[in-house]
Amino acid sequence: MAARHALVTGGNTGIGRAIALALAADGVAVTICGRRAELLEAVAAEAPGIHAVVADVTDETSVEALYAQAEAARGPFDIVVANAGVASSAPAWKTTLDDWKRILDVNLTGSFLTVRPALKGMADRKRGRIVFVASVAGLRGSAYVAPYVASKHGVVGLMRALAAELLMTGVTVNAVCPGYVETEMLEQSIRRVVEKTGRSAEEARRGFAEINPNHRLIQPEEVAAAVMWLVSDAAASVTGQPIAISGGG
Numbered sequence: 001m002a003a004r005h006a007l008v009t010g011g012n013t014g015i016g017r018a019i020a021l022a023l024a025a026d027g028v029a030v031t032i033c034g035r036r037a038e039l040l041e042a043v044a045a046e047a048p049g050i051h052a053v054v055a056d057v058t059d060e061t062s063v064e065a066l067y068a069q070a071e072a073a074r075g076p077f078d079i080v081v082a083n084a085g086v087a088s089s090a091p092a093w094k095t096t097l098d099d100w101k102r103i104l105d106v107n108l109t110g111s112f113l114t115v116r117p118a119l120k121g122m123a124d125r126k127r128g129r130i131v132f133v134a135s136v137a138g139l140r141g142s143a144y145v146a147p148y149v150a151s152k153h154g155v156v157g158l159m160r161a162l163a164a165e166l167l168m169t170g171v172t173v174n175a176v177c178p179g180y181v182e183t184e185m186l187e188q189s190i191r192r193v194v195e196k197t198g199r200s201a202e203e204a205r206r207g208f209a210e211i212n213p214n215h216r217l218i219q220p221e222e223v224a225a226a227v228m229w230l231v232s233d234a235a236a237s238v239t240g241q242p243i244a245i246s247g248g249g
Helices: 014-025 037-044 060-074 097-125 146-165 184-197 201-211 220-230
Strands: 005-009 029-034 050-054 079-082 128-133 171-178 242-245
Touching: 005 014, 005 060, 005 097, 014 029, 014 037, 014 050, 014 079, 014 128, 014 220, 029 037, 029 060, 037 050, 050 060, 060 097, 079 097, 097 128, 097 146, 097 171, 128 146, 128 220, 146 171, 146 242, 171 220, 184 201, 220 242
Parallel strands: 005 029, 005 079, 029 050, 079 128, 128 171, 171 242
Antiparallel strands: none
């Protein structure tokens, strides 16, 4: 993996941070991006080889500037991990159009804008790895998170389309689909449950864990391990696959 350059969006927390650290530990030059400079710099300080750039994946100009800056400094991206995402919870009839647009803008449009600048170069070089961080919500329905489910189904569809398009180029395109992972995003969900139901934080946490078939929360490092395999030479024949990391069926 040495001498490769990877982009990880949403690399300042949770799954993105775990992926960035795993790649850096394997000798990959890693560029992470997000909106909060202080969190990005904290992750960059954890391992040599990680470089932080503030960028907004929903803004085409911002993503283009990220690519120009990072590739000028470290060469073209060999690996792109589209991880940035947001979630919210409400009955569909209470979901506003602004909420709908915000979630699709980050999760789906942001994923497209993240990978699009890398596609031609990877195809021309006959080598590349693209991994989307989707969700088990992209494989089945879930109540009270309609925009999130729709966006993650869209991510899985985008992954399959790109895998078909790049099939003969040596570029692989896959998605990891985690269940409930112990991240900052989950902590936000726990706080919402506490506010709305009066349950304790521990009860709310246990409730989320029990939704996973194995009744435990997945760790970010488990998702990172799957990504590390997908971007390795060992997975050269794996493309167009949504891989569930959910503790069971």
